[in-house]
Amino acid sequence: MLHIKGVSKLFNPGTIDEKLALLKAELHLKQGDFVTIIGSNGAGKSTLMNIISGVLKPDVGVVEIAGHDVSSLPEHKRSKWIGRVFQDPMAGTAPRMTIEENLAVAYKRGQARGFNFGVTKKTKAIFREELSRLGIGLENRMGAKVGLLSGGERQALSLLMATFTRPQILLLDEHTAALDPARAELVTDLTEKIVKELNLTTLMVTHNMEQAIRLGNRLIMMDKGRIILQVNEDRKSELTVERLLGEFEQISGKKMADDRVVLG
Numbered sequence: 001m002l003h004i005k006g007v008s009k010l011f012n013p014g015t016i017d018e019k020l021a022l023l024k025a026e027l028h029l030k031q032g033d034f035v036t037i038i039g040s041n042g043a044g045k046s047t048l049m050n051i052i053s054g055v056l057k058p059d060v061g062v063v064e065i066a067g068h069d070v071s072s073l074p075e076h077k078r079s080k081w082i083g084r085v086f087q088d089p090m091a092g093t094a095p096r097m098t099i100e101e102n103l104a105v106a107y108k109r110g111q112a113r114g115f116n117f118g119v120t121k122k123t124k125a126i127f128r129e130e131l132s133r134l135g136i137g138l139e140n141r142m143g144a145k146v147g148l149l150s151g152g153e154r155q156a157l158s159l160l161m162a163t164f165t166r167p168q169i170l171l172l173d174e175h176t177a178a179l180d181p182a183r184a185e186l187v188t189d190l191t192e193k194i195v196k197e198l199n200l201t202t203l204m205v206t207h208n209m210e211q212a213i214r215l216g217n218r219l220i221m222m223d224k225g226r227i228i229l230q231v232n233e234d235r236k237s238e239l240t241v242e243r244l245l246g247e248f249e250q251i252s253g254k255k256m257a258d259d260r261v262v263l264g
């Protein structure tokens with residue numbers, strides 16, 4: 001479903017600001033794989049997500065989604081295959097628009113050109129049904145401005161919008177990190193439910209090792225632009241935070257340089 005083949009990315013080559021963000025990354029996911037991504041600061045996690053979504057172009061290498069080589073396609077041309085939720089609850093939704101208007105935009109995404117913000121009776125019924133799947137009562141507040149929702153409600157809505165058009169790939173970029181523990185748990189539970197129901201191929205960056213171990217069927221660990229560890233389905237259930245930190249230290253020869261990971 002998703003193939004990353006020999007992808008590298010160097011920022012500001014040949015200058016004093018040169019930064020290696022990805023080196024010969026190889027990752028192969030089948031339909032329905034849910035991989036959690038963990039790593040120290042500046043490891044290349046966001047760069048990997050940006051290269052999959054088309055925000056960044058790799059210097060070399062190939063990105064293949066559902067049999068299509070998308071390496072040279074700009075972000076908007078692959079948006080029909082990809083849903084993405086960011087850390088910032090403000091990022092995925094338009095605060096001055098109502099819930100149903102936001103959903104109308106998501107509904108149109110990846111479809112024919114031109115935005116149509118109109119909400120018909122039929123689409124309204126679809127929106128209500130989709131919102132009720134979240135189980136947090138948003139279906140009864142469809143005319144409410146999104147800016148009035150809590151961070152957790154907005155992230156739940158962002159998740160729904162990102163998966164509305166049934167993308168091939170779901171990218172989650174620390175999407176629960178800015179929420180308090182109770183709301184983070186709610187959004188995490190919704191994530192698991194939606195990913196399972198839609199059998200979505202999912203990549204989730206998290207700084208929480210316990211979450212990285214608990215969620216999904218695969219895990220990768222990154223450091224200095226490299227994927228240094230891939231744990232597949234058969235071994236994932238044996239992982240513990242201590243083992244993972246131990247593996248990181250053994251492979252990278254240093255301690256995990258990210259307090260959020262260690263404390264998390």
Ligand SMILES: Nc1ncnc2c1ncn2[C@@H]1O[C@H](COP(=O)(O)OP(=O)(O)OP(=O)(O)O)[C@@H](O)[C@H]1O
Pocket residue numbers: 011012019020021039040041042043044045046047048
């Ligand atoms: N647009 C850019 N211009 C220059 N350097 C960049 C750019 N984006 C990322 N980098 C550098 O590339 C490396 C990888 O960054 P990236 O954001 O992918 O790491 P990350 O694993 O997501 O880190 P964090 O967990 O701290 O967010 C870092 O050294 C970073 O400073």
